[in-house]
Amino acid sequence: MSQASENFQVDLGGVLQLFSAHLYTTADVFVRELIQNGADAIAARKKLEPQWQGRIVVESSVKAGTIIFIDDGIGLSPAEVRDFLSRVGASIKRGDGADRSTYLGQFGVGILSSFMVVDELIVLTRRWGEDSNGIRWTGRSDGTYTVEELEQPVSVGTQVILKLKSSAKKYARSETLREILLQYCKYLSTPILINGRYALNESPPWELDLSDSNEREELLEQFARQCGRPALDVVELNDLKLGLHGVAYVLPDLPANATEQRHDIYLKNMFVTDRPGDLLPRWAGFTQCVINSDRLRPTASRESFYEDRGFAKVRESVSRSLFQYLKRLAVEDRATLSMLLSLQDVAFRQLAREDDTFFDAVIDLLSFETSTGRMTFGDFRRENMVVRVASTVDQFRSVAALAAARGVIVFNGGYAHHEDLLEKAVARDPELTLEPIDGRDLIEQLGRATEQEIAAFEPIREEVEAALFPLGAVPRLSRFDPSDVPAVYAEGADSNLVRALRAARDMSQGLWAELLEAAGTTLNENEELAVLCLNAANPVIQRLLVPDGRGSGLAGEVAKLLYVQALLLSQQPLTTDETNAFTIALTTVLQKALQTDNRQQRSTQTEGEPGK
Numbered sequence: 001m002s003q004a005s006e007n008f009q010v011d012l013g014g015v016l017q018l019f020s021a022h023l024y025t026t027a028d029v030f031v032r033e034l035i036q037n038g039a040d041a042i043a044a045r046k047k048l049e050p051q052w053q054g055r056i057v058v059e060s061s062v063k064a065g066t067i068i069f070i071d072d073g074i075g076l077s078p079a080e081v082r083d084f085l086s087r088v089g090a091s092i093k094r095g096d097g098a099d100r101s102t103y104l105g106q107f108g109v110g111i112l113s114s115f116m117v118v119d120e121l122i123v124l125t126r127r128w129g130e131d132s133n134g135i136r137w138t139g140r141s142d143g144t145y146t147v148e149e150l151e152q153p154v155s156v157g158t159q160v161i162l163k164l165k166s167s168a169k170k171y172a173r174s175e176t177l178r179e180i181l182l183q184y185c186k187y188l189s190t191p192i193l194i195n196g197r198y199a200l201n202e203s204p205p206w207e208l209d210l211s212d213s214n215e216r217e218e219l220l221e222q223f224a225r226q227c228g229r230p231a232l233d234v235v236e237l238n239d240l241k242l243g244l245h246g247v248a249y250v251l252p253d254l255p256a257n258a259t260e261q262r263h264d265i266y267l268k269n270m271f272v273t274d275r276p277g278d279l280l281p282r283w284a285g286f287t288q289c290v291i292n293s294d295r296l297r298p299t300a301s302r303e304s305f306y307e308d309r310g311f312a313k314v315r316e317s318v319s320r321s322l323f324q325y326l327k328r329l330a331v332e333d334r335a336t337l338s339m340l341l342s343l344q345d346v347a348f349r350q351l352a353r354e355d356d357t358f359f360d361a362v363i364d365l366l367s368f369e370t371s372t373g374r375m376t377f378g379d380f381r382r383e384n385m386v387v388r389v390a391s392t393v394d395q396f397r398s399v400a401a402l403a404a405a406r407g408v409i410v411f412n413g414g415y416a417h418h419e420d421l422l423e424k425a426v427a428r429d430p431e432l433t434l435e436p437i438d439g440r441d442l443i444e445q446l447g448r449a450t451e452q453e454i455a456a457f458e459p460i461r462e463e464v465e466a467a468l469f470p471l472g473a474v475p476r477l478s479r480f481d482p483s484d485v486p487a488v489y490a491e492g493a494d495s496n497l498v499r500a501l502r503a504a505r506d507m508s509q510g511l512w513a514e515l516l517e518a519a520g521t522t523l524n525e526n527e528e529l530a531v532l533c534l535n536a537a538n539p540v541i542q543r544l545l546v547p548d549g550r551g552s553g554l555a556g557e558v559a560k561l562l563y564v565q566a567l568l569l570s571q572q573p574l575t576t577d578e579t580n581a582f583t584i585a586l587t588t589v590l591q592k593a594l595q596t597d598n599r600q601q602r603s604t605q606t607e608g609e610p611g612k
Contacts, residue, residue, distance in 0.1 A: 023113070297311070474529050
């Protein structure tokens, strides 16, 4: 059975609607697209006529509702008009044999953006070097077009005449056109005139010499005027091999949403986007960059870039320049570097973890949470050789008070990259040693209670153990400073996990509660109990050790109160069982105290009666 090939039936009007209304995110881009076409046409003529300067003229009329874009570039021949203007997706820049890197556009669909603001588009064009009057091409939003040769000659170049929709007549205002051109085209070298006046005359920041203090200061002042805030410094981002030029302004603070930090990216001096995606590393949020590239490859809408090999190379180059700047600060301006590190804490710590050179430059400037407060690693290692680290935030909280009481510095390794950086610091410094630590390690280092105190504790040990065991803890008697701390909490390897499982189980029902209960049974029974270390040097504990101060069953209730107090001191969240135990124990102790006070009052009154 023979098969015949057939062509797709294309609704050209629908294609135009799709391209013009859905390819671009804003109608404003039609200005950029037509300016790009004019700049490319001038670039093509310069290749044939090197001395040619060229310019683009924009004429508009609000009353007539028209805008005309005029360039004196290379123009189009009759054949090129039919081949390129009348074929969606074709581009003269695909087949003219010239170096495409000199052109801004590459897709030949830019002119379709005009149909977002017009229903009819007229192009008058005449090719440089050809003996003809020129061509008139008229395209309509329904997908039809006409082509005719002109009876009277037009100037070499191209005129694009837009008859605006009534809803788009705002674009004919000179102020509106200038604002759009200022956004997209302010750094183009091609002169642009709007209604007889030069619209733009700004020099790109990457053309200034940052080694010249005056030009550097001029650039910083310009940034402050435009952005409404000062910059601390400006960094050069040039890489001639990649056709990359740019600057990075160093900010004194991060924006409200650092994840949406914007950087202005230009392609051949034409603005493309201020949301470059992964073109800059995440840790570059302390900067606001202005980057121009000749090698990035834009998408069809020219509002973003393909993340190809060229994209990756530009990213590597920008990262390298910013990294070298940070390393230079580590030598020349540590105060500024320290401030920047605090702004981008997590990102910089990750960079230090992954890059040895950067690590060596910044590790002493990084601050860490310790049992004695925040301190930089440099301050720590000037006087200490043993790096004690609690691996999780919960472990740190359980040992911080106890460590502080002993004057021992313990690092909180529970935050992102903190433990990795501390381990790396030890690995790169032979004078340092690493000591992972938990609460039980510190308890073993506490001072021993006296034999007399231990003997006094034995009569109430069983009562205290019975009170603490349902809460997942066991008591221990030690002696340590400061004496105003009656007890400290220390978790075992599994005790914190047990408490977390219990808390989750309290808030769960049915099968989920059963699963949590089952998870708890797999833990090591010897390691799942926390330790409540009673301080024999504390007056409250000393009172418990005196037979007259214990009261009937009071030692167990006091132990519960001390246990919950120690948990709170260690910033541990309380389970339902612990909260209930605290309430009952407090009620019992208060009732006992009131009963004792009442007896004392009655005894005093009896002693005061006559004849008694």
